[in-house]
Every structure is written in C-alpha cells, then in structure tokens.
Amino acid sequence: MAREHKDYEDIPGTFVFDQERSRQGYGINMFCMSLMKEDNRKAFKANEAEYLKRFKLTPEQTDAILRRDYNRMLELGGNIYFTAKLGATDGHSFQHLAAVMTGSTQEDYAKMMLGGGRSIEGNRSKSGKSKSGKVAAAKPVRAAKGGKAAKGKSKTRSKARSKRG
Amino acid sequence: MARIIAGVASSHVPAIGAAIDNHRTEEPYWKRVFSGFEKSKEWMAKAKPDVCIAVYNDHASAFSVEFVPTFALGCAAEFPPADEGWGPRPVPVVKGHPQLAAHIAQSVILDEFDLTVVNKMEVDHGLTVPLNLLFGSPKEWPCPVIPLAVNVVLYPPPTGHRCFMLGRAIRKAVESYPEDLRVVVFGTGGMSHQISGPRAGLINKKFDTAFLDNLTKDPAKLTRMPHVEYMREAGAEGVEMVMWLVMRGALDDKVEEVYRYYTVPASNTAVGHIILENKPRGAGRRPAARKRAAARKAKTAKAAKTPARRAAAHAKPTVIRGR
Numbered sequence: 170m171a172r173e174h175k176d177y178e179d180i181p182g183t184f185v186f187d188q189e190r191s192r193q194g195y196g197i198n199m200f201c202m203s204l205m206k207e208d209n210r211k212a213f214k215a216n217e218a219e220y221l222k223r224f225k226l227t228p229e230q231t232d233a234i235l236r237r238d239y240n241r242m243l244e245l246g247g248n249i250y251f252t253a254k255l256g257a258t259d260g261h262s263f264q265h266l267a268a269v270m271t272g273s274t275q276e277d278y279a280k281m282m283l284g285g286g287r288s289i290e291g292n293r294s295k296s297g298k299s300k301s302g303k304v305a306a307a308k309p310v311r312a313a314k315g316g317k318a319a320k321g322k323s324k325t326r327s328k329a330r331s332k333r334g
Numbered sequence: 335m336a337r338i339i340a341g342v343a344s345s346h347v348p349a350i351g352a353a354i355d356n357h358r359t360e361e362p363y364w365k366r367v368f369s370g371f372e373k374s375k376e377w378m379a380k381a382k383p384d385v386c387i388a389v390y391n392d393h394a395s396a397f398s399v400e401f402v403p404t405f406a407l408g409c410a411a412e413f414p415p416a417d418e419g420w421g422p423r424p425v426p427v428v429k430g431h432p433q434l435a436a437h438i439a440q441s442v443i444l445d446e447f448d449l450t451v452v453n454k455m456e457v458d459h460g461l462t463v464p465l466n467l468l469f470g471s472p473k474e475w476p477c478p479v480i481p482l483a484v485n486v487v488l489y490p491p492p493t494g495h496r497c498f499m500l501g502r503a504i505r506k507a508v509e510s511y512p513e514d515l516r517v518v519v520f521g522t523g524g525m526s527h528q529i530s531g532p533r534a535g536l537i538n539k540k541f542d543t544a545f546l547d548n549l550t551k552d553p554a555k556l557t558r559m560p561h562v563e564y565m566r567e568a569g570a571e572g573v574e575m576v577m578w579l580v581m582r583g584a585l586d587d588k589v590e591e592v593y594r595y596y597t598v599p600a601s602n603t604a605v606g607h608i609i610l611e612n613k614p615r616g617a618g619r620r621p622a623a624r625k626r627a628a629a630r631k632a633k634t635a636k637a638a639k640t641p642a643r644r645a646a647a648h649a650k651p652t653v654i655r656g657r
Contacts, residue, residue: 180562182532182533183532183533185489185565187489202394285598286536286537286599287534293567294566299566
C-alpha cells in the first residue's frame with residue numbers, strides 16, 4: 170500500500186519516522202537495538218545474513234542492512250537513533266554516517282558543518298509551494314557560508330526547488 | 335512552598351559529552367562550544383537550586399520501539415547513566431527527588447496530563463550533557479534531578495502547545511509542594527539540526543535566533559507553530575525544540591533573559607543555550623503592581639472559601655490559548 174500523503178512529505182531529503190514507518194520498520198529497529206549487546210554484535214559480525222533471520226525483516230530491509238544503505242533503511246522504517254547503532258558496530262562515527270547519507274565524503278561534510286551547515290535556502294520544499302515559517306523567516310536571509318561548501322555535493326539541493334531559495 | 339526560580343535551555347549533542355569524556359574540551363573546536371557555558375556555570379553556582387527538573391528525550395537507550403511514552407516522569411530515587419554503545423558515560427548517577435516527583439505526577443495527572451510514571455530508568459546523553467554544561471564535571475551532581483522524558487523520536491511528538499501547557503501544570507504542582515525548594519527547569523535538545531537522510535547537516539540560524547527571541551518574549555507564538563514548520567525550517571530532528579516549551583510554560587509569563595549563547599556547529603548541530611529567570615515574587619515590583627498582586631491574592635483566598643468555588647478556581651485554565 171502506498172504511503173498516505175503527509176504535509177511533511179514535501180520536505181526534501183527527509184524520511185520522517187512516523188507511525189507508519191515505525192510499524193513497517195519494527196524489525197529493523199529491534200535488530201539495531203540488539204546491537205547494544207556485545208554478544209549480539211559478535212554474532213552479527215560472524216554471519217550477518219544468518220543473524221538477521223532472527224528478526225522479522227522483508228527482503229528489501231535485509232538487503233538495505235547488508236548493503237549499509239542508510240537512506241533506504243530510513244525509508245523502510247528505520248530510525249536514525251537506531252541505525253546509528255549499526256554504524257557504531259561497524260566502527261563509524263556519527264558524522265561518517267551523516268556524510269554517507271548525504272552522498273559526500275566525511276571531510277567535505279565536516280567542512281560544510283564548520284562553514285555553518287547546509288543552508289535552508291533551496292532546501293525547504295520539494296514542490297516550492299511551502300510558505301516559509303511565519304515565526305522564523307519573515308525576511309530573506311543571506312545564504313549561510315556553509316551553503317557554498319555544500320554546493321553541488323548534495324543531490325537534495327539540485328532536486329529542491331523553492332521560490333524562496 | 336516550592337517555587338520555580340529559572341529555566342535553562344541547552345542543546346544536548348552527544349559529541350559534547352564525548353568531548354568531555356575524552357578530555358578534548360581544550361581543543362579549539364570544542365573550546366568554542368564550552369566557552370559559551372562558562373558564565374552559565376557561574377550563574378548556576380550562584381542560583382544553587384535545591385532540585386532541577388530536566389525535560390529531555392531518550393535516544394533509543396531506555397526506550398526502544400517496544401513502547402514509546404509521550405511524557406514519562408522519572409519518579410525513582412536514582413537514574414544510572416545508560417550504555418549508549420561505548421559503555422556508560424563516566425558521569426555521576428543522577429539522583430532523583432521521589433517525593434517531589436510523586437507530587438508532580440499526582441498533580442499533573444489530575445490536571446489531565448496523562449503522564450507515564452517511570453520507577454526504573456537509565457538516562458542517556460540527552461539528560462547528562464546539559465547537566466555537564468551547567469554543573470561541569472563534579473563527583474556528584476550538586477542537587478537532585480527529576481527527569482521528564484518526552485517522545486520526540488517517533489512522529490508525532492506532543493505539540494508545542496501541549497508541551498507549554500504541561501509546563502504550566504508542572505509549575506502549579508511545584509507551587510503547591512509544601513517544602514521550601516528552589517527549582518530550576520531544564521529544556522534540552524535542538525537547536526536546528528538534521529542528522530538523517532540526504533538533507534543531513536541542515537542549520538538555520540535565522541530560525542534559531544527567532545525561536546530564542548520568541549521563547550523569551552512571545553512563547554504564545556511558538557505554541558502555535560506546527561511540527562512541519564520545525565521539521566522544514568530547523569531539520570527533521572529540530573522538532574525536539576518543543577521540549578523547550580515545557581520549560582518555558584513552567585516559568586512566569588514575563589521573564590528576564592539573563593544569558594544566551596549560540597554557536598555552529600557541534601558535530602551536526604547548532605548549539606543554543608538560554609537562561610530565563612522568573613522575577614522575584616514581590617521584590618522589585620512597582621507599588622501599583624504589588625497592590626494589584628495583593629488584591630489578586632485576596633480574591634483567590636476568598637474564592638477558595640467554598641468547595642464549589644475552589645473547584646472552579648482549580649479548573650480555571652491558566653492558559654495561553656493557542657490552537
């Protein structure tokens with residue numbers, strides 16, 4: 170069944186962990202939770218595919234986990250605080266995971282953050298129809314320095330079309 | 335009578351905790367972050383609260399997806415630091431205040447906030463990082479801390495308005511506690527950040543600045559902001575800023591902003607911090623205001639004389655009606 174349309178589906182590059190995803194991704198998240206225990210980490214590392222059989226996962230979910238496709242895991246109901254435990258099991262820092270999800274290197278990602286982060290301009294809305302925040306964005310802003318660092322590195326940026334952007 | 339003297343809001347970025355635990359606070363990157371809290375530690379040392387109430391969220395440490403309480407109040411005597419995958423943080427066990435927590439639970443549930451009462455819970459960086467930022471790294475935390483865990487992981491979190499109103503109910507509960515306790519409320523999380531998906535790394539300083547301004551001066555405006563606005567403008571995980579509204583709701587309508595700090599980044603996140611003080615009751619008020627306050631007090635006392643009126647006074651919403 171297709172996902173119901175939600176107002177937040179218009180936010181680019183974002184998989185909101187909502188009730189539907191939570192239902193769908195219960196197995197992914199419980200698998201990740203199991204990695205809090207050393208014995209489980211060892212068993213998983215010894216034979217990943219075999220270990221994953223302990224959880225109720227669809228073939229797509231199993232595939233996403235084995236391939237470490239973090240965005241796909243989120244799309245199929247994983248939550249970042251849980252999938253980060255898989256990253257930690259692999260010995261990766263959180264920033265490494267973030268870089269992977271944005272399709273950039275950790276170095277470039279870290280540079281972008283130091284430059285002020287990914288700019289909101291051009292990253293608000295897929296449709297371009299979103300009204301910007303009544304509270305937050307009364308006036309147009311200069312793009313943050315980090316926007317430049319991020320330019321051309323993010324798939325999201327090129328997809329996003331915002332009237333304000 | 336117990337009373338809330340101030341509210342403190344602060345980001346709770348896990349990397350800040352890691353920097354403390356791995357003795358990296360003097361590195362330039364981290365020094366920038368920690369320097370913003372030097373004055374806050376001084377403020378806290380002077381404020382000397384008897385109890386803190388810390389509004390925070392768990393990050394798949396104490397609560398998995400097996401059960402997800404929207405509001406969970408820690409009523410236990412102590413809360414050990416959770417193992418978040420690298421062993422428990424080397425911070426003191428958080429000592430609770432079971433008597434006050436029980437009093438708050440009893441009061442706010444009758445005020446129609448259906449809290450989950452938690453008598454056994456480990457606490458993660460969401461709670462312990464802000465304690466470090468305000469208290470440093472002592473052998474024991476200087477006062478008891480009552481954790482209030484808010485679900486901001488599984489959408490939807492409680493609305494900003496609901497959070498604010500819970501703060502109001504907590505204030506009422508604290509003020510009806512017979513012991514003279516000075517209470518500080520922490521709101522934690524934020525500010526703008528997205529740590530998931532292709533848009534990760536989003537920072538929106540303009541949103542954050544406006545949020546801080548409104549938190550002090552016009553929280554009613556913030557209570558009307560829908561979740562989609564937080565997620566769009568401040569990042570998918572930026573929605574956790576609703577927790578700051580619990581803190582703000584627990585304060586008086588008019589507060590004094592005594593300190594603010596903002597820096598980008600700490601790892602993936604904009605770090606925001608603010609200290610808001612309630613004005614001392616009675617002291618420093620203009621004579622006319624004192625007179626009005628006295629008149630209000632007399633009126634309340636009168637209203638409380640009959641049971642029916644007392645009930646009416648109890649039911650009267652102390653509300654910012656936002657929705």
